[in-house]
Amino acid sequence: MRRFDGKTLLVATHNAGKLEEFQQIMTPKGITVTSAAEHGLPEPAETETTFIGNARIKAHAAAKATGLPALADDSGLEVAALGGAPGVYTADWAETPQGRDFKMAMEKTHAKLIAAQAPQPWHARFCCTLVLAWPDGHDEVFEGHANGQLVWPLRGLDGHGYDPMFQPATKTRTFAEMTTDEKNALSHRGAAIKALLQGCFT
Template sequence: MRAFTEKRLLVATHNAGKLDEMRALLASYGVEVVGAAQMGLTEPAETEDSFAGNARIKARAAMQATGLPVLADDSGISVDALGGAPGVYTADWAETGQGRDFAMAMQRTWTEVQATGTPAPHAAQFRCTLILMWPDGHEALFEGVLPGQVVWPPRGAEGHGYDPIFQPDGHQVTLGEMSAEMKNSLSHRARAVAQMIEACFV
């Protein structure tokens, strides 16, 4: 695995929550983390049907536009009762045409789970695929999974996305009820980043 020796890393996201999370996770490694919005980048169309495929699209577009090393992720929630949905379409379920409405997405998720008639607990996983891409096109891929269950009603105002309806295994609170520090210590993204740090930053 290639060591990361650059001093600047572009995180290919316009999501402020994800960017803050990445900055916190990489804070001790002396790398300046910048976001796609800061660099004036547009979001490429995510046309793949896998987390890895969509992460690669974002990484390559940002790297080609800036010449910087790029970290891109694609992540989402997969609910067993829904055959793994929304999966790669996690953000799409929140699209309204006027921005993303995750309250609507959480309601849709719960409504569809209830329609299946499956009993609780409703097993689910948050999944994250990270691609670290260097300016020469070399890439490294890392995957993190956080198992848990979907619960209702939503609880907590912390985090972002579907966090208020996801209760990780071994915990009695949702991600939406956890402090940023606690979530960052166990999240699917944190698990993928930990693998990346061990492979490329240590």
């Protein structure tokens, strides 16, 4: 496995929250974190049907354009009773002309479960794939998962995305009812980041 030995890491995102999250992790390690938005990079079309495929598209496009190692993630929710949907199309289910509306996406998911007469518990898992790519074309892949079930009605005000609908396994609260630290200890992204740090940054 290739180690990261540079001083600057490009996070292939236009999401300010995601950029801040990685800055908090990498800055104490003496690594400067920049974003695709700061480099004026367009968002490449995510044409793959897997989380790994889409993360690779974003990471390699950013690394090739800037000459910097680039980190990209692709994540989503897989619902067992819906055949793994929405999966890589999780964000698409929330798209509206005014931007992403995850309350609408959760209502859509609930409606599909009811229409399918899916018995409870509604098993689901969050998936996160991180790809760290270098300008020479090499990459390393890290995955994290959080197993649990979907609940209705929605619970909790914190978090984002599907957090108010997702209750992790063995817990009685949704991600949206937990503190950031509690969620990070259980989340798919937390698991993927832990694997990334152990693999390439320690």
